[in-house]
Structure formats: structure tokens, C-alpha cells
Amino acid sequence: MSNTPILEMRNITKEFPGVKALDEVSFRVQEGEIHCLVGENGAGKSTLMKVLSGVYPYGTYSGDILFGGELQQFDGIRDSEKTGIGIIYQELALVPEMTVYENIFMGHEITKGLAVDWNETIRQADNMLKKVKLDINTAVRVKELGVGKQQLVEIAKTLSKNVRLLILDEPTSALNEDDVDNLFDLLRDLKTQGVTCIMITHKLKEIMEIADSVTVLRDGKTICTLDAHKGEVTENALIKHMVGREIDNIYPKREHKRSDEIIFEIENWTAYDPAVERTILKNNNLNVKKGEIVGLSGLMGSGRTELALSIFGNPEGYHVEGNLRVYGKKQRFNHPQEAINAGVAYVSEDRKRNGLILIQDVKQNVTLANLREIAKRGVVDDNAEIKIANEFKSSLNIKTPSIEQKVVNLSGGNQQKVSLAKWLFVKPNILILDEPTRGIDVGAKYEIYTIMNQLVEQGMSIIMISSELPEILGMSDRVYIVSSGEITGELPIEEATQEKIMHLATRN
Amino acid sequence: MSFMKDLQKVLRQNIREYGMFIALFVIWVVFAILTDGIFISSRNISNLLNQTGYIAVLGIGMTLIIVIRHIDLSVGFLAGFLGAVAAIAMAFWEWPVYVVIPAVLLIGLLLGLIPGFLVAQMGIPAFVATLAGFLIYRGAILVVTEETGTIIISNDTFNAIGNGFIKDIPVSFLPELHKVTLILGIAAIVLYIIGELNGRRTKQAYNFDVLPMNIFILKIAFTSLLIGGMTWVLAGYNGLSWTVVVVFIVVGIYNFVSTRTVLGRHIYAVGGNPEAAELSGVNVKKITYFVFGQMGMLAALSGMLFASRLQSATTTAGTLFELDAIAAAFVGGVSAAGGVGKVTGALIGALVMASLTSGMNLMGIGISYQYMVRGAVLAAAVIFDVATRNR
Numbered sequence: 001m002s003n004t005p006i007l008e009m010r011n012i013t014k015e016f017p018g019v020k021a022l023d024e025v026s027f028r029v030q031e032g033e034i035h036c037l038v039g040e041n042g043a044g045k046s047t048l049m050k051v052l053s054g055v056y057p058y059g060t061y062s063g064d065i066l067f068g069g070e071l072q073q074f075d076g077i078r079d080s081e082k083t084g085i086g087i088i089y090q091e092l093a094l095v096p097e098m099t100v101y102e103n104i105f106m107g108h109e110i111t112k113g114l115a116v117d118w119n120e121t122i123r124q125a126d127n128m129l130k131k132v133k134l135d136i137n138t139a140v141r142v143k144e145l146g147v148g149k150q151q152l153v154e155i156a157k158t159l160s161k162n163v164r165l166l167i168l169d170e171p172t173s174a175l176n177e178d179d180v181d182n183l184f185d186l187l188r189d190l191k192t193q194g195v196t197c198i199m200i201t202h203k204l205k206e207i208m209e210i211a212d213s214v215t216v217l218r219d220g221k222t223i224c225t226l227d228a229h230k231g232e233v234t235e236n237a238l239i240k241h242m243v244g245r246e247i248d249n250i251y252p253k254r255e256h257k258r259s260d261e262i263i264f265e266i267e268n269w270t271a272y273d274p275a276v277e278r279t280i281l282k283n284n285n286l287n288v289k290k291g292e293i294v295g296l297s298g299l300m301g302s303g304r305t306e307l308a309l310s311i312f313g314n315p316e317g318y319h320v321e322g323n324l325r326v327y328g329k330k331q332r333f334n335h336p337q338e339a340i341n342a343g344v345a346y347v348s349e350d351r352k353r354n355g356l357i358l359i360q361d362v363k364q365n366v367t368l369a370n371l372r373e374i375a376k377r378g379v380v381d382d383n384a385e386i387k388i389a390n391e392f393k394s395s396l397n398i399k400t401p402s403i404e405q406k407v408v409n410l411s412g413g414n415q416q417k418v419s420l421a422k423w424l425f426v427k428p429n430i431l432i433l434d435e436p437t438r439g440i441d442v443g444a445k446y447e448i449y450t451i452m453n454q455l456v457e458q459g460m461s462i463i464m465i466s467s468e469l470p471e472i473l474g475m476s477d478r479v480y481i482v483s484s485g486e487i488t489g490e491l492p493i494e495e496a497t498q499e500k501i502m503h504l505a506t507r508n
Numbered sequence: 509m510s511f512m513k514d515l516q517k518v519l520r521q522n523i524r525e526y527g528m529f530i531a532l533f534v535i536w537v538v539f540a541i542l543t544d545g546i547f548i549s550s551r552n553i554s555n556l557l558n559q560t561g562y563i564a565v566l567g568i569g570m571t572l573i574i575v576i577r578h579i580d581l582s583v584g585f586l587a588g589f590l591g592a593v594a595a596i597a598m599a600f601w602e603w604p605v606y607v608v609i610p611a612v613l614l615i616g617l618l619l620g621l622i623p624g625f626l627v628a629q630m631g632i633p634a635f636v637a638t639l640a641g642f643l644i645y646r647g648a649i650l651v652v653t654e655e656t657g658t659i660i661i662s663n664d665t666f667n668a669i670g671n672g673f674i675k676d677i678p679v680s681f682l683p684e685l686h687k688v689t690l691i692l693g694i695a696a697i698v699l700y701i702i703g704e705l706n707g708r709r710t711k712q713a714y715n716f717d718v719l720p721m722n723i724f725i726l727k728i729a730f731t732s733l734l735i736g737g738m739t740w741v742l743a744g745y746n747g748l749s750w751t752v753v754v755v756f757i758v759v760g761i762y763n764f765v766s767t768r769t770v771l772g773r774h775i776y777a778v779g780g781n782p783e784a785a786e787l788s789g790v791n792v793k794k795i796t797y798f799v800f801g802q803m804g805m806l807a808a809l810s811g812m813l814f815a816s817r818l819q820s821a822t823t824t825a826g827t828l829f830e831l832d833a834i835a836a837a838f839v840g841g842v843s844a845a846g847g848v849g850k851v852t853g854a855l856i857g858a859l860v861m862a863s864l865t866s867g868m869n870l871m872g873i874g875i876s877y878q879y880m881v882r883g884a885v886l887a888a889a890v891i892f893d894v895a896t897r898n899r
Binding site for chain 2: 312315336337340353364383402404
């Protein structure tokens, strides 16, 4: 590895009305390394990368950006791309209805005269896919690919712009373990080809695996840069720098209580999705006892979310068969409202897309699912609403200047807490949490786990869907494993191991 | 000077909210100067408000439609058609007016549910579904007026809605002025000030940000002056017209429903993020039905206001109403991205557009230029809205 920095950001300060998002941040990346950028949500990682890629143009921040030894003044993302910086956001920016090759060359189409040269486009797209080791037909439409493959297409798209510095914003948050391994192999391979890489991530295990060096941000300031080759990168060190305190145990302890009272049950639960013309759930049996956390483990796309939605009022319109019992009473929910009335709540995995109303404020989001509780004859009692929202703000420790703040301005962890607050306010007996800690930082994760433990102590039952095996093992009393729409196994926590779960999760 | 600084800060933060009031104010001042005061004469303002009525009513309904991310192109000719139905019911079937009005409102509500069904149940884009309605109702007006042409309405009660004024108390005190209007105006100012003070006290009790005291007083003074000025001007002519009363009632009900009730909150939730709303137990289909249904009902009201104003139903009634209503909603600050927009904004938006027409008419500007100016103002309003969106 050479010792010249390919990128140097000096004393970057970026302010938003009322918030100093970045405060004199300095950040150096050596040529040809994989540099992880870590920090709690709201630490300023994404803002820093937006400054770098020109999303916040020159003049809206103070400080200097040197790339390849030259001072840069980007006026937009096109400028930074021309210079050789490519960024891939957490939310993929592909057009699902278009083919892979159209997507790869979107915005910099290969032309012959006035027309697009499709033959050349397809040839070059094939080459790009080889570069990212993706073996698919480029004429496939993107929506037909899984998330992992879409991610690779996105990387191919960015590489086709001849970038020297590739920025990945939480690239693994939607990937299963195989796809992650794939991605990391690719990144190592790109490194040998001279592409430098900055990766924003929350997952310490991944950092340990792939980082050459790590820079930690906290509260908009650079805390430190650690060198993996000098052995400075350890989990404890990272956590300490990120949160500014040591966390002994990522998963707060809780006694595994054994209750025999089954309060929720599905039998022979089968669902057919007319949209994809496929049976997506086959003959599933699952039960939940009072006061326990049931882990629902499985790979991405194994049908976990579909199972949850088919239970929770079936908003996607699947054809569902089978029995569902709440407190022994046979039920069938035709709308989420009916599920809510029966004491079932579902915190969705994608809080931005279908969890929260981002343009509304914290209090409106918190009360949305249970407005009738604070309304008299259809008129909302504003004071009651403020009181409720403030209670949740303090009990869940939601960090917001005011409950009148729009949710879009909160960090991921705090958005998740708002989402959780909304569902706690409906006072459910059975809470389904779909990836409750996805995309949030270690500190906020710990808080969410603690809340979950308090809830089951109070007698609530939780179904927790998660892709992270340590989370499943750390939090559950009992684990169900789903594979290709079928529950392939049930393990009490004492018998569950990562290997056993993986085995069951990959059985179909 | 800290007052000016405060004022600047408050204006900058609330520019979206105050922007259209300021725009309306500026337009009035400019026309008042350009027409040597004729524009703000009692008679003209009274006329202006009456002309605004039927568009304002449509704009209010349209605001909710746009809030839930749809559009309704059919309301113009639906209004025209229902106006004709009301005229026929009175002129040919000789139904009493107190039956005709609720019956036509009900028909409007039911007809509004048709695009509601197509959009909510069948998943047809609102643009297409209501464009079909646009064509159908246009044909329907021609069918019902085919034999008679323009249908004259001779019912005085009905015609009073578009042309009449509320009665005054018969005392000799202040003979030049309409006393009931004055009393209502003063009552409105008092209620407004009490409301603002209460709101401020509640906010302070929860430690929320409130306006600095001097700005707060300025705001109250400004608004009171506006209401007072309007009252004075109207009282100097015939007083409050029934049209204005109807519009105020509609605005009052809609403002209450949209900001204070569970139903209103659900409408804005659907507009803000339909998937999240559905998963939060809001029945998006029901909300869609409701919003299209109320639009149909307001189209009926608009059609009757217009027919009453002309004292007849014509073959061209309703032409371009839908576009005026959409323009009013957008000038009033509704966002095409959904979830944002106040019904009071639509009223102001309708007033802005009607003021432009009225002012330019007084100045003798030709209709061709009037269209261009109104188009430019609409574009400017939306540009302003987009530019200030992220404040």
C-alpha cells in the first residue's frame, strides 16, 4: 500500500438551520485501501459523504477537499463523478422497470450519432458485470433481481464511470450472508485493481473482516482513525470510540421465563401472492406464548416479512388459508385495523417507505395508529396528544429538539424509536418487530433491546424478525427458522446455535 | 434593532404560511393604486367575493383531492350539470327549493363516489378516471339543456344564494352602514384574538416555541386590521352576501375537519405516505372514497352557487372551473407530492386568482393578456412553493 492520501478532507464544517452536522471534521484516505467510516446514527457520516460527492455543493460548507492531491470544488454529483468519485447510497438508485444494461449506462449512455448504441452498450455492460463477478443476462429487468444482485449492478454502474474512489453507504444492510461474502470478495478484488473504497457501516464484524483502516465520527467530530494492520481495530475499541463509553454486553440480560399460555397461533398457514403468481408461504405452524420473544430467523427473501404481513391484516392482498388464533379465538384479519383491534401490532422493516410519515412531526406519527384513543367524538384532543408524545419521547429516549420536529429530520435510530412508539401506543399484546435494529447504531440498538426486555417483562409477547444471527441468539426465548416460505425448524434458545440455524435456513 | 431581526427571522421561517397572504395584500394594493381606488370600493370588493365563491368551494375540495395525491378533472362540468339539474327540478318539476338543494348535494356526493370507486377499488389513475367524467358530464349538460337551451330560474330564494345579502336590523343608528355585518366582523376579530391567545398560552405551557411578543402583537394587529377593513368595506355596501356566508361555513367546517379530527388526520396521513397509513390501520380505500365523495358534493354546491348567480342554467356552465379550482389549490400552497396543503389556502388562492381577473377587468386589460398573467402567477406560486419547501 502506498502512503499517499488519495483523499484528504480538512476542517469540514457543515451547518443546517439549528444543527452543526459536521464540526471541523478531518478525514484522510490512503490510495488503494478499504476505509470504513463508522459512527452512531446522526454522527455525520452521511453528511460528510454528501459534502464529498458534491450533493452539498462547494460554498455550502467550509473546509477543503483534496482529491488526488488537488483542491476540489464540486458543484454537484456530476463534478465529483468526473473527478473519479462514485457513491452508492443505501437506497439503491436503479430503475426497476429497466434492464440491467440500460441501468448501468443510465446518464452516460453510449451514443453513435444521435442514437444510443445498444449493441456497444450491451457489450460493455457484459464486461462490467464480469468485473463485479455477476453472471446474469444484462437484458433482465432489474426488478427481477434479488437485492444482492441489484447491489452488484449498482456497483457495476458506478465502476462504469471510471471511478478511483468508491463510496458505499451501508452496502450490506439489505444483504444476506452469502451476498455479503460475495460483496467483500469483490471489494478486495477491486482493491488489487487500484480502486479505493470508503464504506459506511454499522456492523463491527464486517469492519473486523474487511477494513484496512477505520475512522470514527461522533457528534459531527472526528474521534480517531485506527489502522487495522497495527492491530488497533478491535470491537471493544470501536464501540468505545463510537459511543464514548464501553458496552459490556450488546444484548442486555433477561431471564428466560417459561409460560405455557399460548396467546397467538397459526396453523397450516399458506399464502399465495397473485402479483407474482406464486405460493409464498406453505403450511406454516407457529405459536407465541405470553411474555416471550420468539425469534423468526431466515435469509433475506425467505418469506419472513410476507408471513408477518399475511398475519397483520394482509395489506398486500395475498390469498391466505389456514387458521389464526388469538387467545384461542379463531380470527381472520382483512385489514391492519382489524389486527390492531385484536391486539396485534407490526413494526415494519422499512421505516421510511412504509413505517413513518416523514413529512409529519413526531407527535402525529406516534398517535397515528391509535388516534381514536385521544379523540372525543372524532375530534382529536391536542393536549392529550402532546402529553402522549412527550411520554414516549422520554420513556424511549427519542432524541429530538421537540415533538413538533418533522420525522424526516431525525436520525435512523430515533426514527425507529418513533416507529416503535407508534405501535406501543396501540398497547398490543403481540408485537411483531421486523428487523427492529436495521440500519441503526450500537447505542440505539442497546436501547431498543432494553425496551424489548421491559415489554416482555410486562407480559407482552414479541415476534422478532431478524437477519442477524447474533441478535436472534441474544434476544430470543425460542427461534423459528424460515426457508423459502416454510418454517423448517423450531429451536429453544438453549439448543440454538448459529450453525444449526444456518443449516435450517438454507434447507430449501 | 432586534425587532426587525425578529421580524425577518419569523417571516423567513413562516414564509410558506404567510406568503400567499402577503401576495394577496400586494395584489390588492397594486390594483387599488392602478385603478385610483375603484378596486377597493365596497361595490367591487363585494362583487369580487361573490365571483370567488363557486371557485373557492371547488378549490377547497380539490385541495383534499391533491393532498391524497390525486386530481379531479370532472368537477367543472359536474358542477355545470348539477346546476342544470337543480334548475330543471325547480323550473319543470316544480320541486320546492328546500328539497332541491339537499337533493342535488346528495346527487353530487353519489356521483363523486364513482371516480372514488374507480381510483380506490379498480386502481385507475385519477387523471384518466376523471377525464372520462369530464367528457361524460359535458355531454350530460348538453343533453339536459338540449330542448330548452338556457333554463331560467325564477325562484327568489334560490337566486338569493348567489345575489342576495343578509338582512340588517332596522334601526336608524349609522344609516350608511350594514350593522349586522359590522357586529359579525367585530365578533370575528374578538374570537380570533381569543383563539390566538389561548393557542399561545397552551404552547407556552408545553414549552414550545412561540412568536416573540412584539411579532405576535404585530401579527394579531395585521390580521385584525384585515378582517376589520374587509368588514368596513362590506358594511359600506350591502353587507355580507349569502355567497360569502356559504363559503365561510364551508371553510369553517373543512378547516375544522381537516385539522382537528381523526378523519382529517387520516386524510393527511394517506397523503403523506399511503403505505405507512395503511399499515397503521388507516383504511386508505375508505379515505379515497370519502375525499372523492366530498368533492362531488362541493361540485354540486359550486354548480348551484353559479346557477343562482346567473339565475339560470346555461349550456356552458362549468367550463374551466376545474382548472381554476386546481390553480386556486396550488396558489394556496397545496403540494402535488401529497400530504401538504390547507383548505384555507385554497380560499386565499381563489381570491388571488379572482382579484387578478377583477383588477385587470377594471383596468381594461384584454382577456388574452389576463390569461397570460394568471398563468404566470400560477407558475410563480408553485415556484415559490418549491423554493421554500425545505425551510
